Each structure stands twice: as structure tokens, then as C-alpha cells.
Amino acid sequence: MDEHFSLTRKMGSSDAICKLAVKVNRVAKSDFTVIIIGESGSGKELISRAIHHYSHRAKGPFVAIDCGAIPENLLESELFGHEKGAFTGAIKQKPGKFEMAKKGTLLLDEISNMTLGAQAKLLRAIQEKMIYRVGSTDPFEIDVRILVSSNQDIGDAEASRSFRRDLYYRLNEFTIRIPPLRKRKEDIPYLANMFIEETNVELGKNVKGFSEKAGEALLKYHWPGNVRQLKASIRRAVLLADEAIEEEHLDIVNEPVDRGYMQFTSQGEVWIGRSLKEIVQENTRSLEREVIQFMLNYTDGNKSKAASLLKIDYKTLYNKIKKLGIKK
Structure with a gap:
């Protein structure tokens, strides 16, 4: 992989990430639909962009849509577009994400949050490679590579009947699972120092590394928010530090440390953003x-x-x- 989009440069060089990079490079060259599974903050969109970058569609657009952030009554319009006057408020024709991603890649983020009704419409579009704008009877041919991501295993969701079996089988051409940060702790020092360098440039500072106790705290903590949480913690610490980052500069010192499962806090701080x-x-x-x-x-x-x-x-x-x- 080239340096412009090296996953090991962006995510670390642990065995888990090196194996992940090999899978990404291999599947990118195909036009397979890929399911990307990973906890919040683990890098699902980064993996999606890497697949797009190394694909034959790299010169086309990369379009992402958060399926969980859009109400069901608006999701069809967001995906397929609509005609002027199709519904109240449709004052002009609007292309959907499928059209916007023509000859490129469409990421359906957090697809597990889609309702069963929306899943049925998506399945039809994928199978027929044809969509209809809301309010139109004219078909529109689609030419996109589809990636989907979820913070839960949609195979499990399918088993519990919250995800359509036929859609799951249609999407499941290749699956990539991103390991959480707590399972690849050897990447933490590299990532932390990378975030220090980035924040130093942003703030015009020259913070140099961590004290011994701060380094130990980083490795002991279980990082429920994964790399996203680590980055936010390091940015805050660089802002507060003068020379090296001390344990008190980290916003994790009074939170629970590594265990095999999420621990509760009275403030619920570890739940923010999830x-x-x-x-x-x-x-x-x-x-x-x-x-x-x-x-x-x-x-x-x-x-x-x-x-x-x-x-x-x-x-x-x-x-x-x-x-x-x-x-x-």
C-alpha cells in the first residue's frame, strides 16, 4: 500500500492491523459488496475509504450516508432522490446518494439501524441495479460499489429478525472485522504519539511524549470509544501539558481500567457518543x-x-x- 493511504501508518503496525490491511488491499481490487463490522470509533469509515482508494473506482466519488441518523420517512428520498412536488417541502428535484455515488463507492453506515421496510427497498435496488426517485415512474440505472458498516454483527441481528435474511445474504460477499483498540494495545503508543504530533502542529506547541505513569494509564485503560476516544484524550492532554503529558492531563485516570466488558460509571462518561x-x-x-x-x-x-x-x-x-x- 502506498504511503498516501497506508493503513499501518494511520492505524498502527500490530499483527491485527497488518492482517486487516492485507484483506483491504485484496478485496478493494474487486467489486464485491463488503460488510465492515467494528465498534464505534474503531475506524469503519477509514477502512471504507481505503477500500475505495485502492479500487478501480478511486477516481469516482466516495459518498457516505448514516442510515441511523435519518428518519424512515426521509431515508428513501436520501437514498434514491425525489422529484419536485413529490411531497410537502420537495421544492425542487434532488438526486439521492445512489446517483451522487455514480461510478464510485457508496457507504451505508450503521445499516443495522435501518427499519425492515427500508431494508426491503434497499434490497430491491441492489438486485435490480435500478432505482426510482420518489415521485417518479422513470427508472434510473445505478453503477456503484456498495460498502456497509455496523457496530454490531448483522449476522446476529439477522438471527434475531431485526435484519432481513435475504438482504444479509445479498450483502455478505466479504466481511471485514475491525479489532477494538483494547485487543491491539501495542498500537496505542504509536497512535498516541501520532496524535501528539498532530496536535502540537495545530496548537503550535512542543509537548514531548508521556511520563511513565501516563504511559501506563494509557495501556491499562480499556478504551470503549476506541481510537476516536484516544484521539480526543490526547488532544485534551496536549492542550493542558507544557512539556510531557502527565497522568493528571488524561481524562481517563478516574475512569475504570481494562476489563473484559464495559464497566458502568455514575456519570456514564464512557457512554457518550454511543x-x-x-x-x-x-x-x-x-x-x-x-x-x-x-x-x-x-x-x-x-x-x-x-x-x-x-x-x-x-x-x-x-x-x-x-x-x-x-x-x-
Whole structure:
């Protein structure tokens, strides 16, 4: 990958990111639809832009739409466009995101927030490669590469019937999963120093690195907001520091440190910028994983006994162990 859009330069050089970069480079050269899964702040749009950058559509537009931020009654207009007078307030013809992304790439961000009705309309457009502006009976042929992203596994969402099975299978040509920052902590020092350099230039300062305690705090913290939260914390610290960043300059010192699941705080600071669905899902899955792991340890790996203690059948426990990636 060239330096202009090197993922290792932007995200770190851990094994996880190097493997991610290889996948991005490989799938970019195709016209596959790609599902990008990652927690908030982990870099889903960065991965999307990298795929676009290395594709044969790189000279075309990159258009992104946040599916969770637009009401259902307006989403069809945003995606497909509308004609003048199509509805109250439609004072002129407006192209939709599909038209705007012609010969380029369209990112459907947080697609898991789409309603089932909107999913049906999207599926039809993808299958027919044709759209209709709201208020028009004339078809418009589309030529776009579609990427979708979500902070939850839409395969799981599909299983719980909140995501259409047929749309999931149509989109699932290739999946990229971005590891959270807490699972690639070797990237934290590199990213933190990169953000120091960027903020030094912005503020005209010359802050040089971290004290030992500040560096330890960065590595101990679990970063629920991932790289986005790390960047915000470093920017704040550079603003407050004179020479090196001290532990008190970081806004994480009084927050919970690394654990296997999201911890609650009375102020709820770790929830800022995250959807209720994401917070609840992460805590539910993480707590479920911790409880099952504890019971397996308690029973010395005896799944039948663990299932009995948890008051669930053996098959259910077995499936959860597999789904949650629990070490037996």
C-alpha cells in the first residue's frame, strides 16, 4: 500500500492491523459488496475509504450516508432522490446518494439501524441495479460499489429478525472485522504519539511524549470509544501539558481500567457518543461471556455441570460458547 493511504501508518503496525490491511488491499481490487463490522470509533469509515482508494473506482466519488441518523420517512428520498412536488417541502428535484455515488463507492453506515421496510427497498435496488426517485415512474440505472458498516454483527441481528435474511445474504460477499483498540494495545503508543504530533502542529506547541505513569494509564485503560476516544484524550492532554503529558492531563485516570466488558460509571462518561442499542448489546454479550467463562472454570470445564448450574440445556450452552468465542 502506498504511503498516501497506508493503513499501518494511520492505524498502527500490530499483527491485527497488518492482517486487516492485507484483506483491504485484496478485496478493494474487486467489486464485491463488503460488510465492515467494528465498534464505534474503531475506524469503519477509514477502512471504507481505503477500500475505495485502492479500487478501480478511486477516481469516482466516495459518498457516505448514516442510515441511523435519518428518519424512515426521509431515508428513501436520501437514498434514491425525489422529484419536485413529490411531497410537502420537495421544492425542487434532488438526486439521492445512489446517483451522487455514480461510478464510485457508496457507504451505508450503521445499516443495522435501518427499519425492515427500508431494508426491503434497499434490497430491491441492489438486485435490480435500478432505482426510482420518489415521485417518479422513470427508472434510473445505478453503477456503484456498495460498502456497509455496523457496530454490531448483522449476522446476529439477522438471527434475531431485526435484519432481513435475504438482504444479509445479498450483502455478505466479504466481511471485514475491525479489532477494538483494547485487543491491539501495542498500537496505542504509536497512535498516541501520532496524535501528539498532530496536535502540537495545530496548537503550535512542543509537548514531548508521556511520563511513565501516563504511559501506563494509557495501556491499562480499556478504551470503549476506541481510537476516536484516544484521539480526543490526547488532544485534551496536549492542550493542558507544557512539556510531557502527565497522568493528571488524561481524562481517563478516574475512569475504570481494562476489563473484559464495559464497566458502568455514575456519570456514564464512557457512554457518550454511543447508541443505547450498542451499549446494551456490548454489556449483555460481555456479561454473558464472563458468566459462562466463570462457570466453566468453576466446573473444571464440565459443560454439562455448567449448563445445569446456569439452568440451560447443554446444546444452548455449547452454542453460546461457540458464538461468544469462549475458551473451553
